[in-house]
Amino acid sequence: MEFEAVIGLEVHAQLKTDSKIFCACSTAFGRQANSNTCPVCTGMPGVLPVLNRKVVDFALKAALATGSTVRRESIFARKNYFYPDLPKGYQISQYELPIAEGGFVEIDTKGGRKRINLTRIHMEEDAGKLLHEAEFEQSHFSLVDFNRTAVPLLEIVSEPEIRSPEEGGAYLRMLRDILVYLDICDGNMEEGSFRCDANVSVRPRGQSAFGTKTELKNMNSFRNVEKALEYEIGRQIGAIEEGGQVIQETRLWDVAAEKTVSMRTKEEAHDYRYFPDPDLVPLEIDEGWIEKIRESIPELPLAKRDRFQREYNIPAYDSEVLCQSRALADFFEAAVAVHGNAKAISNLLMTEVLRELNKDRVDITETKLTPSHIAGIVKATDEGVISGKIGKEIFQIVYQTGDDPVKIIEEKGLRQVSDEAAIEKIAQKVIDAHPGEATTYREGKKGVLGFFVGQVMRETKGKANPALVNEILKRLLEP
């Protein structure tokens, strides 16, 4: 029997607001434990929440960027459960009436472009963090850090329309790219500012009813999500094929063992006793507010990719790489505006530039590079002033110093030699010095030409125009 996977993803995106969702405490990361706290976010008796307007702005951005329908009146609800990292004994979230519903994220799959519909987007507060004295089981006590408590989160829930781990990965990356483009989330899975839980089930292909699903947690990278989905789909199919069945449960991804393990079954699941939070009034959003946010939404990653392919005539792969970050895409466009060879600029960005950025773990805006630097290097190459090889060397100097490439070419005398007479003189000298290799060439082993080219380039310190060197050598070596 052939099986089909049914996957729905639940993303928790930490919003980049300066202050928490219901109090004025800072959201800054890495401070001393419990320094970003106040009576409100530690749930002291008598305190009350007041909604941070910026959180609503950010939620609206996400909603509008995904084509979701914004609810004119949404409600905050309490999700009740006991845990020491949850100071009020309930989390303020949205339940029945979330801020946005519907909407979609488009992804590129092997089968073409696919739309993954969204169920809902809602706002909620994060919980704190428990610190254990030793490994959990051995600890005699635990400490609680409330710095992260009430940091704003968006929960974005997809419909169960994802059919493979690859689609899941593509969906997550695209959603992350959208949130990062909107400048509302860091999108860092390893650091936990972008988290994902998955609902997974399998069913015989062609069947419309859903199979029993499991919920997967603890996947802290895109790669881990894909691996966990792959494993879980295999596990469920295996169970069914062996005549067993899938039980509804929550499973954790064990990174080291590369498998999912049972955490709790349906019977052990919480009854959260959701009800509207009486401390907060219904959130009303008018047309003016929506319009203001709509105007602030930039071109989104997929639209930009499509436009780059069309406008700059570059391959899909190039446009995807360039559009990974808004800053890189902007940089590319600015460079092309200076010098129109888009493909050559794209090549330089995708190879030399990205290698350095990844090595130094920096964003392009944090370097000394400017778009006209890159345009200048490509232009000099295109005009035959320098060779491609010299271009790469110049890039390294520009990257380190921030100096203008034209200035570097002049100062270091890197201008390409295109003087035929001069090259011919050197070529003849090289041929004369290697009579054996010359004979081999003349006997028909044309591959030796490369050796002569290398020698000439060495003599000219790489500055000779390679096309010209080829042409002259061939002429001189002809019998």
Added chain:
Amino acid sequence: MELHHLTLEDLAEYLRKKEVTSREITEHYLSRIDAHDEEINSYVTVLNDEAIRRADEMDAALSRGEDRGPLHGVPIGLKDIFCTGGILTTCGSRILSNFVPPYDSTVYRKLSDAGTVLLGKQNMDEFAMGSSTETSYFGAARNPWDRGRIPGGSSGGSAAAVASGLCAAAVGTDTGGSIRQPASLCGAVGVKPTYGRVSRFGMIAFASSLDQAGPITKTVKDAAILLEAIAGYDPKDSTSVDVGVPPYREWCGRDLSGTRVGIPKEYFVGGIQPEVDREVRNAIAALERLGCEIVEVSLPHTDYALACYYIVAPAEASSNLARYDGVRYGYRSEGYSDLIGMYRQTRADGFGVEVKRRIMLGTYALSAGYYDAFYGKALRVRTLIKRDFLEAFNAVDVLVTPTSPTTAFRLGEKTEDPLTMYLSDVFTIPTNLAGLPGISLPCGRDEESLPVGVQIIGKHFREEDLIKVASALESVLGAFGVAGESGAREES
């Protein structure tokens, strides 16, 4: 006349005429607390030294010409539900028996800004859950008019303190009648403002959609003065409403001619103590003589109010009280071996029987599979109750009812039967469900000379109507005064 008989208005006048100092008034009240409160048990915490220091400051300020208004230098009491920075705040519970908040409630801050002197924190039913102040971890408070009886609740300590001259005035809270019912049973005046009129910030939550703070005082004018000081929009409370605060005092002593007074017929059926019925009808007759037009109205969903309240309030409470888990503050039991054990033991030992009963009720009402049948239905009933009132207010300006179906009952009389206890608030609960303002003022006494209270209910954010009608009524019926040492009325 002794200082503890004086109204807020009198005190303000004498202070400004330099006939008395804040220190003298404060010392007088503190010595009365010292002498009488062992028996009344109206205070959990008495701030002897702090109050004197504060009174001296207020005296010094006044002599410098720094006048903070009618409450400047006046010693008051606060229900122990309001967070007071650096001062023990127990909410009548063992679980908060060591809780010293690091912040002030807005009510306390406003009262401080107005120049009051805080005498202490007053006894109450645990987490405001009760109608007799018998559920307090710190022991029951007593009714000043008969110390074998309860003072009402949950703001029973505050009402008893006002009625026995142990503070010049007090601020309590009212979730289902907790200001009006004890005021009625103690012969005091109590106001439950419109929901959203007074900030709830720093007021320990019982049922967030119902809780409101309000004054308990000797006279209607005192209530007007105190309400003016604590009312107003607070950006720290999302449910507080930005409606200007009128000068309530100026609504005292006005003419009632043409005021339309509605008598809801559902409030005058069986179960009322005959003397209560008699005295309230006398009050209505007095209003008619004052020029009011008396109209019978109907609030058809009144019968469902009690049931509705006992779903909504416990549901909210079950969630509000989840934070008392022994992790961060307050009481934590010993002898647990794991996290769940710590929660269980702490909450089992830290909460009293009534609080646990309501947590159970509320948890059940919100549970999966029961939500629609209980909580969901209660919300729909609540809407109908509110609609009843709004319709009635199309025809009348205020409604008049008894505050409580009986006068003060005996200690222990109803503790074994919670349902009977719950009936004490049958006339006050609908007002909270509808978010309306209500006032209770004394209107007579029963055969045993115990006070009877009459309730006036007004439109949303029309507390001035209540002040106007109550003030006129008080002028013909007289204020109840302060109880003497024996429990008999002390002539003033």
